[in-house]
Amino acid sequence: MLIGEYEHSLDAKGRLIMPAKLREDIGEKFIITKGLDGCLFGFSQNEWTNFEEKLKTLPLTNKNARDFVRFFLSGATECEIDKQGRFLIASNLREYAEMEKEVAIIGVGTRIEIWNKEKWKKYNSDENISADAIAENMTMLGI
Amino acid sequence: MLIGEYEHSLDAKGRLIMPAKLREDIGEKFIITKGLDGCLFGFSQNEWTNFEEKLKTLPLTNKNARDFVRFFLSGATECEIDKQGRFLIASNLREYAEMEKEVAIIGVGTRIEIWNKEKWKKYNSDENISADAIAENMTMLGI
DNA sequence: AACAAAGTGCTTATTGGTGAATATGAACAT
DNA sequence: ATGTTCATATTCACCAATAAGCACTTTGTT
Numbered sequence: 092m093l094i095g096e097y098e099h100s101l102d103a104k105g106r107l108i109m110p111a112k113l114r115e116d117i118g119e120k121f122i123i124t125k126g127l128d129g130c131l132f133g134f135s136q137n138e139w140t141n142f143e144e145k146l147k148t149l150p151l152t153n154k155n156a157r158d159f160v161r162f163f164l165s166g167a168t169e170c171e172i173d174k175q176g177r178f179l180i181a182s183n184l185r186e187y188a189e190m191e192k193e194v195a196i197i198g199v200g201t202r203i204e205i206w207n208k209e210k211w212k213k214y215n216s217d218e219n220i221s222a223d224a225i226a227e228n229m230t231m232l233g234i
Numbered sequence: 235m236l237i238g239e240y241e242h243s244l245d246a247k248g249r250l251i252m253p254a255k256l257r258e259d260i261g262e263k264f265i266i267t268k269g270l271d272g273c274l275f276g277f278s279q280n281e282w283t284n285f286e287e288k289l290k291t292l293p294l295t296n297k298n299a300r301d302f303v304r305f306f307l308s309g310a311t312e313c314e315i316d317k318q319g320r321f322l323i324a325s326n327l328r329e330y331a332e333m334e335k336e337v338a339i340i341g342v343g344t345r346i347e348i349w350n351k352e353k354w355k356k357y358n359s360d361e362n363i364s365a366d367a368i369a370e371n372m373t374m375l376g377i
Numbered sequence: 378a379a380c381a382a383a384g385t386g387c388t389t390a391t392t393g394g395t396g397a398a399t400a401t402g403a404a405c406a407t
Numbered sequence: 408a409t410g411t412t413c414a415t416a417t418t419c420a421c422c423a424a425t426a427a428g429c430a431c432t433t434t435g436t437t
Contacts, residue, residue, distance in 0.1 A: 127365050127368065127369055128365070142375070143235060143343065145375045145376070146343060146375075147343060147344065151270075154271075155367070155371075157270065157271070158367075159367075159368065159371045160342055160343065161340065161342055161347075162368060164236075164237045164340075164341060164342045164343050165237070165238065165239045165340035165341065165342060165347075166239065167237040167238060167341075168237065168238050169237070181238065181239075183239050183241075
């Protein structure tokens with residue numbers, strides 16, 4: 092289970108340390124893609140192949156399907172964690188998520204998310220995540 | 235699995251570098267043809283025969299289907315990657331996809347797509363990929 | 378035959394990815 | 408407090424991938 096919040100920084104070449112506590116669960120090789128709300132998603136191999144299988148079934152003739160597949164697959168990269176625990180974030184993904192240096196990495200159960208740190212702070216301070224709203228959603232889900 | 239987004243440029247003779255990360259999957263010889271949404275499609279030998287098979291199943295009695303088949307087959311060319319990792323894009327295909335110099339190559343699972351870079355940027359900034367639509371599709375696919 | 382256009386191949390410079398070495402800093406034990 | 412260990416940060420050097428320019432070959436045209 093991928094959990095926790097970590098802050099790290101990109102090096103000059105755009106590499107990032109994978110927090111030691113996430114390393115085991117995410118695996119040595121994993122996939123990052125463009126995510127929602129301006130962050131990047133990171134999936135373990137298992138989660139990803141699942142997802143790929145589903146994408147493959149979508150029809151080429153349907154424009155919505157093409158758009159969706161393009162978004163995820165064109166935005167995807169396989170990453171490998173090096174001996175020093177770092178991995179490279181492709182430049183187009185860095186650009187997409189507007190990452191300069193300071194980055195937040197968070198575990199979200201089945202995936203990780205990588206955020207520009209400022210954006211993450213801001214996102215957290217917004218009303219989208221007021222305790223009330225969350226509580227409401229919890230009751231909706233029957234928790 | 236063909237994934238990722240790469241930006242490269244045509245040389246004076248209309249040749250293009252095949253990004254190193256796609257080379258293995260697409261194979262030394264592959265097929266490019268006119269694609270949908272103004273780009274070119276590129277298939278590995280295997281995927282191409284696959285695709286041909288699917289086209290063959292379409293009813294020749296239906297004009298739409300005939301048009302569809304002609305569209306893909308008439309534009310198809312075999313490409314070979316040279317020692318320096320480049321391949322030539324036939325001039326009629328370059329013209330079809332309105333390629334001048336700057337080009338985006340993307341991996342979309344079973345095929346690659348080659349876009350005029352500007353067109354690709356524009357396509358990405360359009361609403362075809364609103365966050366809402368993506369989120370919706372994600373839940374549909376159970377992610 | 379002469380020329381132009383298109384295609385092929387080589388050579389060089391530059392960029393960006395990769396790996397190694399070292400430094401910093403926190404957590405913990407003595 | 409002091410030393411030890413582990414995780415993270417930073418820097419440097421090297422190598423592979425790509426860009427760009429040029430020259431040669433082939434093909435088709437006049």
